[in-house]
Structure formats: structure tokens, C-alpha cells
Amino acid sequence: MPGIATLxxxxxxxxxxxxxxxxxxxEHLATIxxxxxxSFITVAKDSALAQAKRAEQMREQGSSHPLTGxxxxxxxxxxxxxxxxxxxxxxxxxxxxxYDAHVVALLNQAxxxxxxxxxxxxxxxxxxxxxxxxxxxxxxxxxxKVPGGSSGGSAAAVAAGLVACATGTDTGGSIRQPAALCGxxxxxxxxxxISRYGMIAFASSLxxxxxxxxxxxxxxxxxxxxxxxxxxxxxxxxRQDAWLADFAEHGIPDLERPLxxxxxxxxxxxxxxGSIIEAVQKTLAQQGHELVDVSLPHTQxxxxxxxxxxxxxxxxxxxxxxxxxxxxxxxxxxxxEDLYKRSRSEGFGDEVKRRILTGTxxxxxxxxxxxxxxxxxxxxxxxxxxxxxxxxxxxxLTPTSPTPAFSQGxxxxxxxxxxxxxxxxxxxxxAGLPALSMPCGFVDGLPVGAQLIAPAFREDVLLGLAAQxxxxxxxxxQRPNGFRVSKEWVA
Amino acid sequence: xxxxxxxxxxxxxxxxxxxxxxxxxxxxxxxxxxxIIAMIDAMQAVNTxxxxxxxxxxxxxxxxxxxxxxxxxxxxxxxxTAPATSEGYYLVPRVVD
Numbered sequence: 044m045p046g047i048a049t050l051x052x053x054x055x056x057x058x059x060x061x062x063x064x065x066x067x068x069x070e071h072l073a074t075i076x077x078x079x080x081x082s083f084i085t086v087a088k089d090s091a092l093a094q095a096k097r098a099e100q101m102r103e104q105g106s107s108h109p110l111t112g113x114x115x116x117x118x119x120x121x122x123x124x125x126x127x128x129x130x131x132x133x134x135x136x137x138x139x140x141x142y143d144a145h146v147v148a149l150l151n152q153a154x155x156x157x158x159x160x161x162x163x164x165x166x167x168x169x170x171x172x173x174x175x176x177x178x179x180x181x182x183x184x185x186x187x188k189v190p191g192g193s194s195g196g197s198a199a200a201v202a203a204g205l206v207a208c209a210t211g212t213d214t215g216g217s218i219r220q221p222a223a224l225c226g227x228x229x230x231x232x233x234x235x236x237i238s239r240y241g242m243i244a245f246a247s248s249l250x251x252x253x254x255x256x257x258x259x260x261x262x263x264x265x266x267x268x269x270x271x272x273x274x275x276x277x278x279x280x281x282r283q284d285a286w287l288a289d290f291a292e293h294g295i296p297d298l299e300r301p302l303x304x305x306x307x308x309x310x311x312x313x314x315x316x317g318s319i320i321e322a323v324q325k326t327l328a329q330q331g332h333e334l335v336d337v338s339l340p341h342t343q344x345x346x347x348x349x350x351x352x353x354x355x356x357x358x359x360x361x362x363x364x365x366x367x368x369x370x371x372x373x374x375x376x377x378x379x380e381d382l383y384k385r386s387r388s389e390g391f392g393d394e395v396k397r398r399i400l401t402g403t404x405x406x407x408x409x410x411x412x413x414x415x416x417x418x419x420x421x422x423x424x425x426x427x428x429x430x431x432x433x434x435x436x437x438x439x440l441t442p443t444s445p446t447p448a449f450s451q452g453x454x455x456x457x458x459x460x461x462x463x464x465x466x467x468x469x470x471x472x473x474a475g476l477p478a479l480s481m482p483c484g485f486v487d488g489l490p491v492g493a494q495l496i497a498p499a500f501r502e503d504v505l506l507g508l509a510a511q512x513x514x515x516x517x518x519x520x521q522r523p524n525g526f527r528v529s530k531e532w533v534a
Numbered sequence: 535x536x537x538x539x540x541x542x543x544x545x546x547x548x549x550x551x552x553x554x555x556x557x558x559x560x561x562x563x564x565x566x567x568x569x570i571i572a573m574i575d576a577m578q579a580v581n582t583x584x585x586x587x588x589x590x591x592x593x594x595x596x597x598x599x600x601x602x603x604x605x606x607x608x609x610x611x612x613x614x615t616a617p618a619t620s621e622g623y624y625l626v627p628r629v630v631d
Contacts, residue, residue: 141611234591248590277597278590347577350570358551365552367624372617376627380552388554396553400567403551404542405574414574419587421580426588458566459573475591499592 046533047204047522050261054109056532057102064102064112068095068156071114075158075205080181080190082200084119086159087126098154109291110268111154116209118197119160120167121147121252122241126157130243131165131175131193134364134371134390144241145273146210146252153268161209162196165392166361167217167245169193170464173455174394181451182225183523184489188448191221191464197255198225202490204522208256208265212242214249215349216444216468219480222255223443223492226482228509228519229255230262233499234475235280238273246356247278249349249472257528258519259481259509260295266502267291286503295510301330302508305337305436310467313445316491319484320442323493326515327440327508337436339428344421345470346462351405351418352473357395358402364390397458426474433498438508441467443480443492471496479505482518490518542567 048056056062068091075086091114098112122128122140129135143151151157164174172180172195180195182188183203190199194211198221201209211218213231222229230253237252244250254265267287273279289296304327311317324334366372366386373389376382391399405414432439445466454461471478476499480492493512497504513519520528544564548555555563609622618625 138615141608141614274599278592280592341580344577344580347574351574351577362552366617367626368612369615369617378627379629382627383552384554387552391553396551396563397566397570399551399553400544400547400563401570401574403547404567404571407547407550413578416587417577417580417582419589420582420585421577423585423588424580424582426591459569462573473591 046529047526048207048529048532049257050110050113050207050264052530052532053113053207057112061532061534064095064098064156065092067112068092068114068158071158071206078203078205079186080183080199080203081178082161082180082196082203082205083116083159084129084131084162084177084196085127087157090126091156091158094151094156098156101154106154108153109264110150112156114156114158114206115150116158116161116197116200116206117147118163118194118209118211120163120212120243121210122243123147123157123160126160128160128243129177130167131163131177132390132392132395133176136176136371138369140241142241145238145275146269147241149271150268158206161194161200164193164195164394166243166357166395167193167212167214168357168394168398170216170220170461171449171454172196172221173451174392176392179451182448184226185448187450188489189224189451191224191444191448193217194255195221198222198227198229201225201227201255201257202522204526208254208261210252210269211255212250212252213472214246215353215472216465218253218255219468219478219492219494220444220464222480224448224490226490226518226521227255228258228262228479228481229253230266230479230502230505231471231477232266232270232502233280233477235278236282236477236500236502237269238271238276238279240273240275244360246353247360248356249353258513259479259506262479263290263295263506280500282500284500284503290503290506295506298507298511302332302437302504303435304332304334305432305439306334307337307339307342307432307439307441309339309342310441314442315446316486319486319491320440320493323440323483323512326512330511330515335436337432337439339432339470341421341424341428342470345425345473346466348418348421348425349465349469349473350401350462351414352422354398354401355406355415356402358399358406361395361399394458422473425470429474429476438504439496441494441496443467443494447486447489447491467494475499477502477505479509481509481512482521483516484518542571
């Protein structure tokens, strides 16, 4: 196994010609070949080596983009031209997208090398990576535990040192919860910050892509390459945030002033490992920040509201899988009706069917107002809760998930218990706000994450505070079996 | 809500969702859905009188653009992923005799 290093370490090693991108890619491919976590659904060896060659040419021709030649992995929800995109489903087992997702195109333009596609809960529906058609992923810290989900393969791959950075998507916590459970840094940007074009849709008013990395500095570098307006996404935000390029070029600057950090009491009520998050509070207080209790009174309603809205949007989005234009088609359909029903029933797994049925129920005649409209009304109340507290504080600090990684199979027969995993991540998604999970300790050898939440489009605050915390802690540098993340490339 | 909810009509929902369930999986799907709906019903306790629904987190207006051609025809490319095509058409079982 080569040393585990940050993106920035690899970037400077490439710049200083300590290693070539082909050598770096070959080392990564060899590590992935020996992987036991099942983090990858597809390894794209040939195209990765071709991209590495191209990156070498780009560097020779003077490309100064820091990510040129650096390997990464994409969650298998992003369309990649020429590489299978399964979304963790039998439905798309053989689907090769005819185009690249916007995020993929941007990172290709930067000269990054795509090693392959990472495992995930089917159609991003899950919190344990157990609903994948391609088998569960193991948590590198304990192979019997889940890595979280739905971006479980991306999180496990970074934690296991298979890659320094992977893309993820977050609909109700799918970047932050696996980042917490695997001991890495995960950023869900503001809704609209990163284009959804070519990102297979689950719940369109919630889905957001983001980076999963070793630390906040790497997350800032990735965010600046992934973000930006895209006319192909009707909800893409038109923003001129100069700090994105500044952070990528010069690193994350020191915070200009001490922050007022809110502690939402609803997130601390049922906490079993409170001492860990209290230690984070202490570290932040020592840096001069002021911590104050705040209240987000509609927090308890967030899980029901989320499962109404996400289910409704999922049942609508997934109606496109009909066995006609792409995706799984049943054998010998007897009629058009039979073609639809058998193709869908064979192609989708149990959790996806559960969400489709939930959405079909809440959108059906007689229930629409009681469920869908009601959920949208509470969504506004949840959003206003955040607006109210952000009138008085700069950022919020909460646990990322209620528990550390749980055992494989522990919750798979109990969908309701599984849904509670999203308790601390879902409200932010409903409000479209940016949030970051950073490693902050261990329970029984399993990593725990702290979540920072900021007002819309203030990822700079999240990254600034996380970078400062990571200067005063080393949880983010710890890896399974005593390995450590290096900030320098060690040949 | 005080009145008892009618039992979920799974065959009807499955038909709307274009899904098939055999008798075993139908029973477990119905039981799971009942639990999910019961969990969701907790939100009915929230007072939402006079609250406007929020359908989009940024609550923004739809962006408009000029009605110009921006895409080129790529039928062969897009149909390369289709299960069955003929002469540029998607093939499905016979609908009209």
C-alpha cells in the first residue's frame, strides 16, 4: 500500500516532478486491486491510464491547474461517457451514458484522472450502502460495520486510502453521514452551487453533489473545481463568489474574526456520545469563538417531511425507467403494461420500491393535501427556523449522525430505524443549506463526525472553521490500522 | 388525525407505480408502507395554518432563456443505450392489433 496523502500533497509531487501522473495512477490502481471493502463498482483502468497520459501532456504544455493528473473516483450516480453508470441498481447494470455529467466534465477539463465509479445505495436511497445491487461496502475501520450511505463507496475508498478524493451526492445526508462513519471530511454545498446535470435524479429539490476528502483544504480545492453556473441545470445558482478561486489558489485563509457558533438544543437531546462533541466545543471556544444555545423547534418533523418530499420526487423521477429507452428490460414482454411492470419490478430493489410506493401514496388522490402540501408547509417552517437562528449566529455545530457505524444487517429489516440515521442531516437538506462533516473522535475504534451548518452560499465559513479545527486536532489524519494521512508525498 | 386510516390498498398503488408484487412480497411491502405512513403521520401535529408551501429550497423564480436551438440531433448516440430499436424508433410490444 502506498502512503496515504492529501490531494495537495499529490498535486505538489506532480508539479515538482517527484512522480508522474501515470505512476501515480498505476499505484492507485494497484491499491484498488487489493481492496477488500467493495468500494468500487467499476474500475476504469484503461481510460484512467489514458487520462493520466493526457494530464502529463497538459502539464508539459504548461497547465497550472493544481488538480491536473490527480486521481479521483466518482460516485456511480454521475454519468460518465464510456464508463458504465449503474446508480447501484440492476436497472442500470449495463447503462453506459452517452454524455458526461457537468461535474465530471469540469474535473476532466481540470485534468483529473477518473479511477472508477464507487459503490452506493441503490439510486442513493439508503444510509448503510446495503441496498446496492453490487453488494454491501465494508467500513475500513471495522469490516463488519457499514460505511454509511448513500455515498458509502466514496467514503470507504477515501478512508481506506484507495483515493484521496471522491465525489458524492447528498439528498438527506448521503455525503455527511458516510463521511462521519468513515472518518473523513464531507461537504454538502448549498443547493444550486454545483450543477445537477448528468447526476441521476433521486429527489430533485434536494439532490446536491459535493466533495469527500481527507480534510477541509482538499474539500475547498475540489469545491472550486466542481462549482459554477450551468445553464443545463434549471436550478443552478448564478453566483460570483471570488473566495472559491482564492481558496483553491492560496489555501483557506484564517478566519477574520471569532464566530458566534449556535448549538441547536434539539440536536443534543438524545446524544449517547455527548463528550465527543463537547470536546469539539471546547476546542472551538479555545480559539476565541462564542458558543450559544439556539433552538430549531421544527427539527422533529424533519424526518417525516423529508420522507414525504423525497418519496414524492423519487416516485416521479423514477417513472422514467420503463424498459423502453434505456435500462433493464424484462424478457418476452406480453404487452406494454407487462413490459413496464416486469422491467421495473425486476430492475428495482426493495428500498427503491418502498420509496416509490411511499411517493405514490402521498401523491395519490385524497392524500395530496394531507401529505405533500402539508410537508411543503413544514419545509418552510424548518427553513424559517434556520433563518431565525442565522440572524444571531454565524454557524451551527451539531453531531453528524446519532451513532457511529452500525453492524451490517443490524437495521436492514427495519426501514424506520434506518431512516432515523438522517435525523441531524435532513433538516439542512430541506432548507438547501451548506453543511460539512469533519472527524472529531472515536467510539470503540469507530470514527464520529461533527457537522457544521452555515447560511446559504457560505461554504467559506464552513471551510474556514473546519480548517481551523483541523489545525488543532488530528482526527482527520488518522486512518485504519495505524496509518496516517500525509500532507507531503512520500515516494 | 383522529379517524382510523383505511387499510392501504397495495394492488392499487402498485398498479399506479407500475410495479408487480407477488403475495409474499405484497404483504411485506404493505406492512412496511403502513409503518412508514405511521411515522410520517407524526408531522400532522405541526400547526401549518397560513403557511405557504415551500417547493424549492431557494424559493427562486424559474430562469428563462431565449428560445434558440442549442442541441444538435444525436438520435443514434442516445438510442445506443436502448434495449430495442428499429429504423430510429424504440420498439415496444404491439399496442394496437
